[in-house]
Amino acid sequence: MTSKPYDEFVFEPERYELRSPPAYYFDLDRREFFRVVGAGVAVALVCRSGLAGQEPGRGRRGSQESLPKEIGAWLHVGESGEVTVFTGKVEMGQNIRTSLAQAVAEELRVPVASIRLVMGDTDLTPFDMGTFGSRTTPTMSPQLRRVAAAARDLLVELAAKRWNAKPGKLKAEDGKISDPASGRSIEYKELATGQALAKAVIDDEPLTPPTEWKVTGKSLSKVNGADFVTGKHRYTPDLKGPEILHGKVLRPPSFGAALTSLGARAAEAMPGVTVVRDGNFVGVAAKSEPEATRAVAALKAEWKPVPQIPRRELFDYLKKNARPSEDRQETGSLASALSSADHRLEATYTVEYIAHAPLEPRAAVAEWRDGKLTVWTGTQRPFGVRDELVEAFRLPLDRVRVIMPDTGAGFGGKHTGDAAIEAARLAKAAGRPVKLVWTREEEFTWAYFRPAGVIEVRSGAHADGTLTAWEFHNYNSGGAGIRTPYEVGSQRIEFHPVDSPLRQGSYRALAATANHFARESHMDDVAHQLKMDPLEFRLKNLKDDRLRAVFQAAAKQIGWGGAKSSSGRGFGIGGGFEKGGYVATCAEVTLDRATGSVRVVRVVTAFDCGAVVNPDGLKNQIAGANVMGLGGALFEAIDFENGRVLNNLFSLYRVPRFSDVPPIEVVLVDRKDQPSAGAGETPLVGLAPAIGNAIFAATSIRLRSLPMLPEGKLPKVNPGA
Amino acid sequence: MAKVTELRINGKRLAVEAEGETSLLTVLRDQLDLTGTKYGCGEGQCGACTVLINGNPRRSCLTPVSAAEKKEITTIEGLATGGYLHRVQQAFLDEEALQCGYCTSGMIMTAVALLRTHPQPSDEEIARFMEGNLCRCGTYPRIVAAVRRAAERQRKSG
Ligand code: FES
C-alpha cells in the first residue's frame, strides 16, 4: 500500500473506462490520402507524446512519403471550398459535431456551414481512445483549433506566394484571403484547386484567445438539426441495404448460464433462416425481424445456471469481498484528529446498480466483403470496438472497419462492442450483411450497469466549524470524485475494488455521483451537528475560489437564507469539483405530509467549466444532466434475482418523465481566463445531495441510499420534524 | 388474419405485404424505409414510435398493421410540405429541443396531435399530454418550450 502526497495522488477515476490502447498503425500515404479525400490542402496535427492526453495513437515512424503517425486530427480544404475535418470523436447528443465545427470555423475563418465533420470511422479518422470522460472540449477542441489555424496560415502562404506579397500583411476572413494594401482577394477553394499539399503541425500552434473569439463562445444551433426533426438522420437501426438480414440472439435465462444442449431443427427448417451456435453464443439471421423472432422462439435450449448473489445481500457482499485497496490517500494523523475532535460523525451510504437506458438501444450492422469486416454501430469507442472485433475473429487490424453513425445517446453505456460482435458472427455464418438491434429487455439485462457501492464516512470537527478529520471508504462504486475539495488536516480516502456480482462499467460522471452524494450529505449532517448553516459550513472549510464562486452563485440564485426551510418545504445544496468543472446545485423540495410524497420543485445549477464554447448547448447539457441525475437520485435501481433483471422494461424501470422535471435554472460562470473543460458529466453530481439535503431540511429524515425514494415517497414521515 | 397489402401514408397509397398482426412500426421501417419512426421499447412506454392515425397519436409498436389499414397515417417524413418544415419541427429547431434526437420524431408527432386538439395548451397540459414520451437525454424543458412556441406561431398565423 502506498501513501502519496496530496497533489501527486491520483485515484483511477477511469478504471471502469480505460483499457490499454491498441498499438495503432496509421499508414495512409500522401498520394493515397489525396486520392481518398480529393485534391486540396490538408493539415494534420501531430501530438507530442504526453501533451494530448488520451487522444493520439501510437505507431511506427513514418517514411518521408507517409503522413506522420501520431496524429490527433486532420483537416482538408477541397477544391469546392468544403472543409472536411476528421476526428475519432463521436456524436451522441452531446453536440460536439456543432461545437467542434465552431472551433474550426473560428480559426480557419470560414462559415460553419462549409465544414463537414467525419467522426468515428476507424478507416478515415485518426485513432481515438473514445468519447467519454468529458475530454472532447479540453483536448479535441484545441487540437482542431490548431489544425485549423495551421491550415489558415498555409492558405495565407499560398496566396502570398501567388501575389508575391508578405504573408504577414494578408488577412484571412470568411473563406477568403485578402490583401488590404492592394484590395485583392482570393477564395480558399481557388487556392486549394489542383493542390496536393499536406502539412503537419505540432500541437503548439498559438490559438485565438477566448477573449477574441467570434464564433465560439456564442450559441449556435445544431449543425444538422434539420436531419433530426425530419427523421432523415439514420441511426444504426435505420441503415438499409437490399441484402441485409435481421439478426437475433438467444439469451441465456440468467447471467453466466452455460448452454448444455440446443435443439435447432425447427428453426433451421424455416426458409431463409441461418442458426449459429458457437460456444455459448446462439443466434439466428432471417429475412425479416418477425421471422428472426419466430426462429429464436423455435429454438430449444437447455442452460446450466450458476449460483448468484441475492440482491438483499449485495451491500454485505461488496463489503466482505473487497480486495485490498490499490491506492489510498492519507495525510496527517487521522486517529488523533478524530479523538481530539469536538464532534464526530459516522455514516454509511449505499448506491444501487442503475441502467443507462439510452433511447437508441445497442445495434449493429455487420458486413463481410472480400475478407474485410465493416461494422456500423452506435458506440463511444469505435476503435475499441474495432479491437474487440479483431480479437473475436482473429483478424488483422486493417481487415476491420468500424463506422459510427451519430447515435441515440450513450451516457457511458456504449463502450463495448457486444452488438457489433454478435452481428458480425451472424453475418459471417449467413454470408450476408446482418442488422441486429437489441430489444429494450436485452438492453436492460445484457448491457452493463453503473456500479453499485457502499461508502463509509467518518468525520471530526471543532466546535468553531473547522473540519479536522475525514475518513472515506468507497467499496466498488469507483474512485472518480473521491477526493474531498474541503480543507481537512487529517484524512484517509480509499477506494476498495470488488469483483461485481453484476456486469458493470462506466456511466455518465462515473462514481463522482456516488462520492459526491456521500460527501455532500455528510457535510450537511456535520453542519447540522454544529448548528451551522450548511452553506456557511462549506465555505468555512473551502479555499478553492472557483468552487466557492459556484456555491455562492447557486445559493444567490435560489435565494439561500431568504426562503427558509419549513416542515413542508426544504432547501438543500451540494457541489464539488470534477474533470475540470466546478458545480454547485441547489434544490427545493416540497413534502405532502399526508402521503409522504416528495416533489423537487426547483433546481438551480451553477457551473464553471472555464471559457464557455457554446452557451446554449452547454445549458442544454447541464439541464439534461440534472434530469438524468433526478432518476438516479430518486427512483432508478436495477432489481435482480437469481441472475435475472426483474425490471427490464420501461414500465418496470422508471426513468424521469415530463412531470418529474422541475424548472431547472442554469447559472454559467464563464471564465474566459481558464481553459474550457467538458460539461457532459460533472453538472450531474450536485443534484442527489442537494435533494437529499433539502429533504432533510424539510423532514429531519436523512436518506443515505441512492435512489432515495424508490417507492416515490418517504419511508415514514416524521410528524415531529 | 388476412394480409395487409396497402397503406395510406403521408397522402400516398403504398403497397406492402404483411401479416395483419405485424406491428405498424415494423412495416413502416422495414418495408417502406420510413425509418424516422423509431423503436425504443416495443411496449408503448417511450413514444419514440408515435405516428398519427387519422390525426390521433398512436404507438405504432403496439398497433397491428391491420388496424391502420384504410386510415390516414402520418409519419415524421410526411410533416414538411413543399420544402417547408412544419411549424412544430421548426419550433424544435428554434428551441434546440433535442440532444441525441432519437426521441425527436415521436415528440414532434405527439406535439402535432396535441396542438390539433389543444391549440393553446398550458405547460401543464403539454407535460400531461406528452408524459408517455421519453427523452432519456432530459430535454423536457426545451420540448415544452418548443411546443409553446409552435402554439404561439399557430395562433399568430391564425
Ligand atoms: S417503441 Fe413504441 S412506445 Fe416505445
Ligand code: FES
Ligand atoms: S434527445 Fe436523446 S432521447 Fe431525447
